[in-house]
Each structure stands twice: as structure tokens, then as C-alpha cells.
Amino acid sequence: MARRKRASTQLFRPLAPSFREPGGRGGNSGALEAIWQIVCAIPRGQASTYGAVARAAGLPGRARLTGFALRVAPKELNLPWHRVVGTGGRIVFPSGSRERKEQARRLRAEGVSVTAGRIARSALTEPDEP
Numbered sequence: 223m224a225r226r227k228r229a230s231t232q233l234f235r236p237l238a239p240s241f242r243e244p245g246g247r248g249g250n251s252g253a254l255e256a257i258w259q260i261v262c263a264i265p266r267g268q269a270s271t272y273g274a275v276a277r278a279a280g281l282p283g284r285a286r287l288t289g290f291a292l293r294v295a296p297k298e299l300n301l302p303w304h305r306v307v308g309t310g311g312r313i314v315f316p317s318g319s320r321e322r323k324e325q326a327r328r329l330r331a332e333g334v335s336v337t338a339g340r341i342a343r344s345a346l347t348e349p350d351e352p
Contacts (some may be wrong), residue, residue, distance in 0.1 A: 258295060261292070262299075269307050270346065271345055272289055276288045
């Protein structure tokens with residue numbers, strides 16, 4: 223007897239733009255929205271780390287979830303994604319990539335010093351909890 227594979231839609235459902243399902247079931251939707259709120263609160267000319275954003279959103283140890291939340295955020299939110307960097311102020315995109323150049327450009331436009339893929343420590347801030 224042949225085994226039936228589970229349909230991929232059962233394992234990985236595409237995320238709806240609002241990340242909410244009817245009846246309040248949404249998996250990580252509350253966590254994603256909390257991360258988005260924290261990212262929106264990072265002041266212009268400053269940046270924060272993925273881990274600090276996760277901690278401020280009440281999700282300590284979930285720095286990778288911050289990266290995921292930024293990747294899947296609806297374009298309509300216009301998140302200042304460029305204000306989130308890796309540990310020690312490092313831009314995490316690969317050297318020479320379009321994304322790295324764009325993040326450095328946006329940070330410099332806000333007055334943040336970027337040298338060799340790192341921002342000045344003085345530009346790092348610890349976001350407040352909502």
C-alpha cells in the first residue's frame with residue numbers, strides 16, 4: 223500500500239497579509255505584530271539589534287523571529303527595517319549584496335555612520351517595551 227504524502231498546504235500555509243485567521247487563531251501573528259510595533263518605534267538616526275527588538279517585544283531569545291517578521295511584513299506597513307542590525311551593530315546581509323548597500327544607504331541618509339558593514343555603537347539603542 224502506497225503512503226500518502228501530506229499536502230504541503232497542511233504543513234506550510236501561506237501567510238495572509240494581516241496574519242490573522244478568523245476567530246483569533248493566528249499562530250505567531252501576535253508576536254509578529256509586537257515586533258513590527260517595536261521596529262516602528264526605533265527613532266530615526268538610531269538602530270537596534272534583532273535580539274533587542276525581540277526582548278522589547280516580550281520574546282527573549284527570539285532574534286531570528288525578528289528577522290522573519292521583517293521578511294514577511296506587508297509592504298503597506300512601510301517598516302523602517304534598515305534600523306535593525308545584527309549583534310554589535312553589524313549589517314547581516316552578505317558583503318556586496320544589494321540589500322546590504324540599501325541598508326547602509328538608508329542608515330547614512332539618517333545620519334548613522336556605517337563603516338565596513340558596521341554602524342557606530344553610539345547609534346545603537348535599546349528599544350522600549352510597548
